[in-house]
Amino acid sequence: MHFEEDLGKKDKSTSLKEKLIRLNSSIEIESFSLKVDENSINKFKESNVLVDCLDNFHTRYILNEFALKENIPLVHAGVESYYGQLTTIIPNKTPCIKCLFPNMPDKKEEFPIIGPLCGVLGSLEAMEVIKLLTGIGDPLSGKLLIVDLKSMFFETINFNRKNDCVVCSKYF
Ligand SMILES: [Zn+2]
Known part of the structure; x- marks a missing residue:
């Protein structure tokens, strides 16, 4: 979603908004250019779904705790090298x-x-969001999809809540 002409621009959210509106001029987008921390994340309290497209665990943990505190579903994905993972937190x-x-x-x-x-x-995350918003299908809740594109390996495993999880035990 970012083109050569965007090289050097600091604000990825505006660049992304511009491209999406060029794809579909009837959509409404509110973009924020901010560093996510424990305070700024409160801007997203009215969200129906949160989507983790982050590149670091520090911010990811802030997003996770915010989702649990505000009772908002969170679609998580992480990528590195040829490897990706996806899950949906309710x-x-x-x-x-x-x-x-x-x-x-x-x-x-x-x-x-x-x-x-x-x-x-990214497409798989979008599918999870569509499922959450429409109620169609079964989100990957309590399940982790593991992807290795180098060998085209896709596997879904179940995982459980940790009894001593410091975040879960705070809110539930
Ligand atoms: Zn937990």
Whole structure:
């Protein structure tokens, strides 16, 4: 969604909004250019669904806790190299991101991602959002989809809430 002409622009949200409106001029988009932290995230209290397209676990944990606190479903995806993962968190029903990753993985300043991986995981996240908003189908709740595009490996595994999860135990 970002073109050569956008190189050097700091504000990805505006660039994205411009492209989406060129695809469909009848949609309404409110974009925010901000760093997500414990305070700024409160802008998203009215959301019907939250979608994790983040590149770091620090912010991902903030989003996870916000989703549980505000009782908003959260679609999580993560990508690195050829590998991706996807799950949908329904507050008070399913395990959360902190149940799945209790310890923060080491922060990497740079990591490789093959372009099609973002396309695949992004489309799968969009499908999860459509399912949540329409009630059609079964979201990946309590399930983790693991994808390795190098070998075209797709597998779904179940995972459970951790009894000692510091986030779940705070809200449920
Ligand atoms: Zn949890």
